[in-house]
Amino acid sequence: MELLAQLAPKTFWNAQNGSGELFIKIILGLLVSTGIVVALFKTPNQLRRWVITAVTFFSGLFYVLFWIYPTPINRQPDEAPRNVLEGFSFWLSDAQPVVADLTNIIAAFLIGLGIYSLLRVHLGRIGKQQRDWQFSVVLIAGMVIMVIFGYVDWYMRLDPANAKMAGSGYVGWTFWQFGRDLLFNGLLQNMDAGMFSIVAFYILSAAYRAFRARSVEATILLVTALIVMLSLMGLIEYFWAQGVDGMHLSNNFKLDNVARWLRANVQTPAIRGIDFGVGIGLLSMGVRLWLNLEKTGGSN
Amino acid sequence: MGQNYLDNGWISILITLFMVTVVLFNILRAHGVKDLFIRRIAGLNAIDEAVGRATEMGRPVLMVPGLTDTAVNAKTMQAINIFAHVSRIAARFANPILVCCYNASTFTVAQEIIRDVYQEEGLIDRYDVDSVRFISDRQFAFAAGVAGLILREQAAATFFMGEFYAESLILAETANSVGAIQVASSTELTQTPFFIAACDYVLIGDEFYAASAFLTRQPVLVGSLIGQDWCKLAIAWLIVMGVVSNSIQLKGGSSNKVTQAWKEGKVDQLKKPRPFNMGDTTMSRWLNPDPAKDIKIERPKLSPDEMPPKGSGGDN
Numbered sequence: 139m140e141l142l143a144q145l146a147p148k149t150f151w152n153a154q155n156g157s158g159e160l161f162i163k164i165i166l167g168l169l170v171s172t173g174i175v176v177a178l179f180k181t182p183n184q185l186r187r188w189v190i191t192a193v194t195f196f197s198g199l200f201y202v203l204f205w206i207y208p209t210p211i212n213r214q215p216d217e218a219p220r221n222v223l224e225g226f227s228f229w230l231s232d233a234q235p236v237v238a239d240l241t242n243i244i245a246a247f248l249i250g251l252g253i254y255s256l257l258r259v260h261l262g263r264i265g266k267q268q269r270d271w272q273f274s275v276v277l278i279a280g281m282v283i284m285v286i287f288g289y290v291d292w293y294m295r296l297d298p299a300n301a302k303m304a305g306s307g308y309v310g311w312t313f314w315q316f317g318r319d320l321l322f323n324g325l326l327q328n329m330d331a332g333m334f335s336i337v338a339f340y341i342l343s344a345a346y347r348a349f350r351a352r353s354v355e356a357t358i359l360l361v362t363a364l365i366v367m368l369s370l371m372g373l374i375e376y377f378w379a380q381g382v383d384g385m386h387l388s389n390n391f392k393l394d395n396v397a398r399w400l401r402a403n404v405q406t407p408a409i410r411g412i413d414f415g416v417g418i419g420l421l422s423m424g425v426r427l428w429l430n431l432e433k434t435g436g437s438n
Numbered sequence: 439m440g441q442n443y444l445d446n447g448w449i450s451i452l453i454t455l456f457m458v459t460v461v462l463f464n465i466l467r468a469h470g471v472k473d474l475f476i477r478r479i480a481g482l483n484a485i486d487e488a489v490g491r492a493t494e495m496g497r498p499v500l501m502v503p504g505l506t507d508t509a510v511n512a513k514t515m516q517a518i519n520i521f522a523h524v525s526r527i528a529a530r531f532a533n534p535i536l537v538c539c540y541n542a543s544t545f546t547v548a549q550e551i552i553r554d555v556y557q558e559e560g561l562i563d564r565y566d567v568d569s570v571r572f573i574s575d576r577q578f579a580f581a582a583g584v585a586g587l588i589l590r591e592q593a594a595a596t597f598f599m600g601e602f603y604a605e606s607l608i609l610a611e612t613a614n615s616v617g618a619i620q621v622a623s624s625t626e627l628t629q630t631p632f633f634i635a636a637c638d639y640v641l642i643g644d645e646f647y648a649a650s651a652f653l654t655r656q657p658v659l660v661g662s663l664i665g666q667d668w669c670k671l672a673i674a675w676l677i678v679m680g681v682v683s684n685s686i687q688l689k690g691g692s693s694n695k696v697t698q699a700w701k702e703g704k705v706d707q708l709k710k711p712r713p714f715n716m717g718d719t720t721m722s723r724w725l726n727p728d729p730a731k732d733i734k735i736e737r738p739k740l741s742p743d744e745m746p747p748k749g750s751g752g753d754n
Contacts, residue, residue, distance in 0.1 A: 205451075206451055211735055212735060214737075216739050216740050217737040217738070217739060217740065218737060218738045218740050219737065220737055220738065244509070245508075245541075245542070245543050248509075248545075248546050249542045249575075251542055251545065251546050251572075252539075252542030252545050252546075252572035253542075253572075255545060255572040256572055256573075258567075258568065259568050259571055262568070269590070270590060273586075326576075326579075329578070329579075329582075330576070330577070330579070333578035333579075333581055333582055333605075333608065334578055336608055337604055337607055337608060340607045340608060340611040341632075343611060344611060344632065344635040344636045345635060347635065347636070348634065348635035409627055411643075412627055412630075412642065412643035412644075413643075414670060414673050415643040415644030415666075415670060416625055416627075416643050416644055416647075418457060418644065418666045418669045418673075419643075419644040419648070419666055420512055420513065420625075421457060421458065421461070422461045422647065422662045422665060423515070423516055423647055424512045425458055425461055426465075426658065426659075426662060427512055427515060431658050431662075432519075432650070432658060432659065433658075
């Protein structure tokens with residue numbers, strides 16, 4: 139099992155598996171994080187805002203430097219940096235997986251708050267016997283049962299003797315594995331697929347409303363969509379091509395040629411243009427958040 | 439150190455730094471200028487109408503800040519900022535709201551910001567803790583959960599903003615089926631057509647990022663928006679320059695072909711010249727850097743003490 143600080147080569151961020159140094163680093167890490175949490179709780183509200191601003195800035199600065207600073211080329215595990223500048227790039231590369239793990243760990247803690255919200259809403263509904271409270275019972279029962287089966291199955295797989303427990307029929311395939319397989323592959327995956335399949339019907343109803351020529355824009359949309367759709371229907375495309383074949387200029391009006399022209403000269407440039415706008419907007423938003431220039435909450 | 443930039447393309451870093459500078463410069467500039475013009479955005483004008491309609495009908499306003507797989511990112515923050523504005527209006531009208539979150543990080547941030555909004559308005563007694571909810575972090579379970587909420591609560595107005603994927607149409611069509619007025623925006627371009635087909639108002643592309651500036655008129659946001667426009671102009675200029683430079687180089691034909699081969703030291707190519715293609719143009723070489731796979735760098739070796747012993751863990 140990979141733990142946070144066990145990856146080769148030896149860097150500031152890791153230590154040898156089972157060594158005292160590793161445990162000291164883990165304990166130090168726990169102490170530092172606990173200290174930060176306690177300090178945040180004790181900090182007055184006004185100062186806390188500054189602490190959060192500083193943490194945001196330094197977290198962002200790490201990724202800005204990681205991206206801007208040159209990465210070491212063809213670095214081998216047994217190589218040391220040639221100078222201080224390269225040493226910094228080694229440090230950044232070594233630290234990146236650790237920082238990414240830290241983000242994941244913090245996000246994992248938040249799942250507890252999410253589950254609390256879920257339980258609060260649905261237990262409240264069951265308690266008050268509100269409308270459709272039975273669905274809340276199904277939700278909570280489903281969640282608890284899935285957690286139990288998932289955890290027991292995971293725990294049993296930790297034993298090397300059960301390593302081959304990949305499919306039914308294997309030695310060690312017990313009630314727990316069967317239950318997890320039934321719940322996850324037998325129910326959840328199929329229900330997911332069922333929800334996804336609904337999209338096909340919704341596309342039809344949405345297209346019916348969208349493709350009505352109510353305005354100039356809607357008419358353009360309708361005609362364009364019609365050409366592209368017809369170009370994908372082999373039989374219609376074939377007869378259309380037969381009709382215009384051999385006439386030099388009209389060859390351009392074969393359905394697949396028109397559809398290709400629309401995709402290459404209308405659709406793609408439009409998407410590229412929107413992409414540029416979205417990218418610049420995202421960059422600008424990121425800079426504002428990083429430098430704490432924006433007051434969240436949209437106060438006016 | 440310079441050779442290391444061969445690997446990651448200095449031009450992209452330069453362009454990004456330029457754009458960041460332009461945005462920051464305009465943010466500074468906007469502090470001294472009043473009444474900067476922002477064009478009308480229909481979807482944002484409709485917010486008041488949508489919330490007002492929900493109030494008249496006595497039904498809730500439902501908001502979804504997208505489906506972000508990672509922790510909270512800039513797109514989610516932008517969506518929550520817009521929802522903060524919607525919540526502010528809803529709070530004034532004493533209208534119930536529902537914010538459905540896809541992941542726990544978004545849920546935590548959204549809860550904090552929405553509560554702050556009610557507090558700022560002095561209407562904290564109207565804030566319902568359950569109005570911001572974590573639904574599920576599984577795509578279609580989330581879609582089913584939100585669709586269920588829309589149907590049960592008969593939402594009068596829905597706002598879908600942020601990252602949406604295949605579930606976009608499920609949400610939008612369900613809301614349409616209960617007659618909700620819908621304002622939507624997806625940062626995923628593949629989903630924008632679905633929203634256009636199913637929703638009343640759609641913010642397309644960077645309108646989503648312009649929303650905060652439009653709604654709040656804060657100098658920082660308006661300045662940033664103008665900076666974005668400058669950047670777009672710069673990119674348009676770069677595209678034109680690229681077209682011109684590529685056209686000149688590609689028309690140059692054989693003379694360019696020989697020069698390029700000499701520059702690269704590939705003398706054998708002079709005997710059998712190859713056509714000068716798009717990949718040889720200066721613009722293409724700038725924007726598509728070659729990974730420096732062949733560069734060998736001599737570095738000092740770590741001593742055996744500094745390396746983990748074999749079989750003792752390492753990358754176990």
